[in-house]
Amino acid sequence: MSETSTHRKAVRLEATNHEGSLLGKNVSPAKFEAGKDSGFAFADILFAIDLNNEIVLGDAFPDWRGNLYDIQMVPDMATMVEWKPGLDSVIGDYWLKDGTPVPICPRNLVRKLVARLADHGYGATVAVEIEATLFEEPVQEARARGYRDLTPLGGSTGATYHLARSNDWVAYMEAVVDRLDQVGITWEAWTDEAAPGQTELNLAPTDPVRLGDSWARTRQVMREVAHELGHTVSFMAKPTAGFGQGAHINISLRSDGVNRFYAEDGPSELMRHAVGGLLATMEGNTSIAFPQITSYRRLVDLTGPPTTVSWGVNNKTAAVRAITGHPKYSRLEYRLPGADVNPYLALAGVLAGVLAGIERRIEPPQEVTDMAWCLPESCGVRRIPDTMSKAGAALDADPLLREYLGDEFVDFWVASRRWEWMEFHTKGGDPFAELSAWESQRYFEFP
């Protein structure tokens, strides 16, 4: 990571809430030194408000929550970087006063599952493809327009890999990767993506906790650069009624420095079991991978996102793509999550599925070698839940995800999505619109 400030003026404490928004506060250097070991008090409300600042209701609080108690955010000093001259930034986890992790803290969930994998002798290597859409207008203008009728940055013809993007688009992406370099986030590639104004930025493979940190910070960098250059960026699953955007996660398991997903003749047994677990948990994981009402609007056959609970070797129409035959690059690509996902929860969901598969030796269903979109029901391949209510019910009923993510998290998440569903359906969201104004107002800027 980058060096910290030589003339520190403030430290920014950072962590995501359940929605995936990077939250925090700036503290003075003296305050930081005094609290960096014991932690800093944050109101538990950060896990109890929706994206419209309403208190989320509808479930029984665990004992650690009361009438807005405080929880402790303890910085992870390994994440300390100089964010800009005079400002250092550090990511933390949420802990209870008795020294136990907050059970619904997204980063702590990832740490817990990484530790469980380590008990089996495995380390996970993960990478992510971050998609985002860029608009010419500054965010103030976007707000004034209700996030509608904005101008895609770089031109309105959307087609992947075009190098003929106008300089404003190129300048934005170059500024982003410069900032990533400065704060120690290793990126691998960026490109023009399928929709007008859309980009894909690939972060380098690393361990899951660090990837979650880098993913959350990359969103922050992309927003800050957009503000600085007078543009707007959105990670909304569908910022316009056109193309959606995803966040594919690639994962492999290693032990003793060897990629255990590799086998000469295709998927290794370990990879097969990981696929089995990922598919067994996919319907429940949809609730996590698709956190917003708009997330489900991406589920259209032939448009990119998977629509079926399916896997295949080198099959990008399936939900899980197996890349095989290479000692270094053999991996699974989990193509379910949207760009609006909470990075840590997305990773936790994937790790939970992989763990379930390898611990129970779950054999996957038959590989899909045809196109996985538009499959007839007679094929026996299930559809991915296409509404927030269906996905919430699937997660609620998933014993595997309850085991690996914990009952407290699952109950909390299901209740929070039920609140979200209820807000949309009772406060003005339009289920029959291609993209309702309610969704744009709520989701365009966050998480």
Added chain:
Amino acid sequence: MTETTTLPVRVGTGDPVTLEDDATPLVRLVGRALRASVRDGHVPDAFDLLSGAVAVRSHDTPHTATIRFDRGTAAVSSGVLGQPDATLVVDLHARFASTEEPSGDAALASAALTVLQPPPPPWREAAAQFWEAARVVKGIPDVLVLEAHGPDGPQHGRFGEGTTTYGIAGPADLLAGVFSGADDFLVALAAGLKVRGTLSQLSVMTAASWKVRFDV
């Protein structure tokens, strides 16, 4: 949460009211009102002869539903497809009160409105039923303590037994509406309903109120 958020279509149960799968809150709300009317006998004499599609539109949100009456049964689905026989524009937070003149078949619209507006039971009866139904909600307090305000002054009620209590005070009719599902608990709070309990209990009570209002 142990209940699913989807209500399967009830086939062969003798329930004259069926809802589409994965029903929206509005479909569930309409279904609740229709079932209450059928259960309590609050249906027009001609209900068994009613036939036709009635669109129900929220007066202040885009939400819509369609009721298809078919001689003593009603099927409720989301949205409005095609040309309904009658259209109602209603206030969902005022017990389906019409906000404008219904259009289409006047007799069908009138009958549909009647079925959508069953009067809530007396507040004590509604509270007892609500508290019984709420037992399955995780974290629900043991005892509900009520103060109902009416023309004869405050009346008190206590439901359940145990150590944890939750108190609610407000107009008797509003209490009856909340406990029967006719009125929205959080909207009622904003309108002046008073409660005594913890924030966690408020959260749980919200879940309980959704159970009776939306069956989720």
